[in-house]
Amino acid sequence: MPSIAVISLKGGVGKSTVVLGLAGAAWKRGLRTLVIDLDPQANATAALDVTPIYTTNDVLADAREGIAAEAIRVSGWGPHIEVLGAERALEHRNVPEGRASTLRLRIALTGVVDNYDLVLIDCPPSLGELTRNALAAAQLALVVTEPSFFALQGAAQAIGAIEVVRSAANLGLQTAGVVVNRVRPNTAEHVFRLAELRTVYGDLVLDPTVPERTALSQAQGACLPIQAWHSAGAQQAADVFDDLLDTMLIRGREVSETAALGRALAFGDRK
Ligand SMILES: Nc1ncnc2c1ncn2[C@@H]1O[C@H](COP(=O)(O)OP(=O)(O)OP(=O)(O)O)[C@@H](O)[C@H]1O
Numbered sequence: 001m002p003s004i005a006v007i008s009l010k011g012g013v014g015k016s017t018v019v020l021g022l023a024g025a026a027w028k029r030g031l032r033t034l035v036i037d038l039d040p041q042a043n044a045t046a047a048l049d050v051t052p053i054y055t056t057n058d059v060l061a062d063a064r065e066g067i068a069a070e071a072i073r074v075s076g077w078g079p080h081i082e083v084l085g086a087e088r089a090l091e092h093r094n095v096p097e098g099r100a101s102t103l104r105l106r107i108a109l110t111g112v113v114d115n116y117d118l119v120l121i122d123c124p125p126s127l128g129e130l131t132r133n134a135l136a137a138a139q140l141a142l143v144v145t146e147p148s149f150f151a152l153q154g155a156a157q158a159i160g161a162i163e164v165v166r167s168a169a170n171l172g173l174q175t176a177g178v179v180v181n182r183v184r185p186n187t188a189e190h191v192f193r194l195a196e197l198r199t200v201y202g203d204l205v206l207d208p209t210v211p212e213r214t215a216l217s218q219a220q221g222a223c224l225p226i227q228a229w230h231s232a233g234a235q236q237a238a239d240v241f242d243d244l245l246d247t248m249l250i251r252g253r254e255v256s257e258t259a260a261l262g263r264a265l266a267f268g269d270r271k
């Protein structure tokens with residue numbers, strides 16, 4: 001495990017980049033990883049070099065227990081990185097439809113996520129039904145933001161959405177933190193916004209932040225993990241994602257332990 005939904009209300013702040021960076025860190029360590037693309041733009045699907053036959057659109061339409069397994073494909077990165085890809089038509093599923101609409105992904109993933117060391121869910125830039133499905137299926141929610149005024153507001157709304165889905169559909173869901181992306185530490189505006197974020201969100205703001213590095217978009221365009229791209233900038237970004245993956249694995253273990261404790265207590269109460 002863990003399963004992590006990567007979210008933000010605002011577009012273009014780096015959700016897919018964070019998903020791909022963490023997947024790349026897992027790729028380097030040989031961890032068995034599943035990337036689920038819930039964004040109709042299918043950016044993560046493309047960067048992972050896979051042409052899906054069935055997509056998250058089909059999986060959400062069907063939503064039978066465990067059906068997601070049939071749509072998973074091996075990525076172009078190597079056999080231990082697998083993908084449940086997206087397609088444009090997924091767009092139509094961003095509004096609630098039918099019974100248990102928010103739980104469709106969770107149901108479709110029954111018994112599937114346990115086969116992986118890490119599950120990453122890339123979300124579209126909205127807090128519609130697709131992101132709610134991701135939050136209902138995940139153990140952890142990771143919020144991505146940039147060090148700018150508007151992105152900061154977006155982060156607050158994303159944290160609000162996590163609370164809503166937690167109380168309505170997924171009591172075990174925890175916020176893994178806020179990743180600040182595209183940071184240029186030598187600009188006064190970024191230093192100011194980072195300090196502001198730390199004042200508002202405290203320990204939720206993850207360290208290290210992700211620097212602005214051209215290598216990130218170059219590696220994505222070449223359908224390679226940043227960890228396989230050779231430049232000083234790529235190395236810096238790869239080191240950051242390695243640290244962030246450590247944090248995610250620790251938070252994942254904490255969530256699993258809390259869930260196990262909760263089950264044990266509930267069982268004890270019944271005796
Ligand atoms: N730290 C970074 N340094 C340089 N380029 C970056 C960085 N983070 C993201 N980018 C580039 O910015 C663009 C937007 O990033 P990305 O696609 O990850 O954002 P997103 O939040 O997933 O967008 P969307 O909301 O459309 O899904 C991409 O071209 C990506 O390569």
Ligand SMILES: [Mg+2]
Nearest residue numbers: 015016039043
């Ligand atoms: Mg994206």
